Amino acid sequence: MLSYFTRVWDARYFWIHLSLADLRSRWRRSFLGMAWSVIQPLGLTLLLTLVFSRLFNADIVTYAPYILSGIIVWECISANTVAGSLSFVQADAYIKQCNHPLAIYTLRTVVGSSIVLMLASISLYGWVAVVLPQNFGWSWLASLTLFPILALIAWPVSTLLSYVSTRFRDIPHALGLIMQSLWFISPVYFEAKMFKNGGLHALVDYNPIYHILQLIRAPLLQGEWPTWQNYAFSIGTAVFFGALAVMVGSKVERKVIFYL
């Protein structure tokens, strides 16, 4: 297993190049280019905030960054599941020609989407610094842990999904539906207290998505450190999927090429 990760490391120039090439082609020939990654979630936030703050009688100043944090993190999650599940299919030309470990092709998605997330989060930090300056403090350092932890969850998850999706091509379609349901039962746009008020504690307390979001929400929106439960759930999720991916991968990794 260690040798597998050594090979991933040896191929680092290749997958870093692939990630950057993805980003280049994403922004190619657009006037605003990279700025779209910041503008897009900001625009959506404005729109949603106008509607939701009326609907739920929420305070617009605190609710807007709440939604923004939900949008950018969720976009990263769905990029790594719905789109990430096609990583092997997309990279079939490389897989059929070069004997690289397959996990580099999902790592490509993870690195690309993490860069987009970091860019998008700049607007969140900026917004919060302006409208909620009282929250600024050392705890903001904790919000930076979101990026590596989210990447460590996304990598094994997208690798697992890619193994399965290469065999069953229906999975990527089904995933769109599954992710939408997950979104619906998670406090991504809806506030956690709405779930709790409705007696749906479990959807918050045992939901890894909530805990991952808290890593950036607690410091920025409440000026608090994330709790140890937040970290336990987030890291636990990473360990769980990591172990599962290694287990499944050791069985099916070599056979993937037959299904491409």
Added chain:
Amino acid sequence: MKNNRISLNNVNLHYASVAYKERSLKSLMAGVFSRKAQRSNVADIHALKNITVEITSGERVGLLGHNGAGKSTFLKMVAGLYPVSSGVLNVEGQVRSLFDLSLGFEPDATGRENILYRGLLLGLSPKFMRDKAEEIVEFAGLGEFIDYPIKTYSAGMQVRLAFAISTTVGGDILLLDEVIGAGDANFMAKARERITGLIEQAEILVLATHDFSALRSICNRGLVFHHGELVFDGACDEAVAEYKVINGLK
């Protein structure tokens, strides 16, 4: 002398039939509910049967055989792309392969940029590729086209560039799959020269081809495949003769 080696002992390779039978959940479900007799009768393909062969440093091996005989499968297995179903495959040395040459090129990027990209695909560092770039450009001999996007290249030009890159960066074991014939006569001479050069550095070449003259001039050993079995292993001229006999050619 480096100790590069390819050794196969009783190697079998099957393509799993499930790969092209049950692509979707729907057909998997349909298979559960339909009666057994109605199921399509697609069996696993036994692509390589009990292959035992030993290739050592300095050998230039040509693979002969009809289409679907197992030449490409053999090469891809040696490259580590396909897993063997049974038997022992042992490859010692850094493998370089030239299979589908248009793969790994970015059509929108220039030839010069693609030299770097392809080098990265082969697992090399950007610094190493920058040092080698001029040498590759010169060998490919594409003139000013090297600064044009790859999508403007003809098939032959792509092959020349890919060949130039993959052979410049070396490797102990070179695997070629019917790519030799794609360049023009001028380039062929250079390509042959370079392959000869690579062999002189005590490296292994395995080449699948239908071009007997290329085979005779490049290789010193021929393997003949027939329906997944290795039916002949010996000198090139005899291998060509054997190939013609088996396939009913004069």
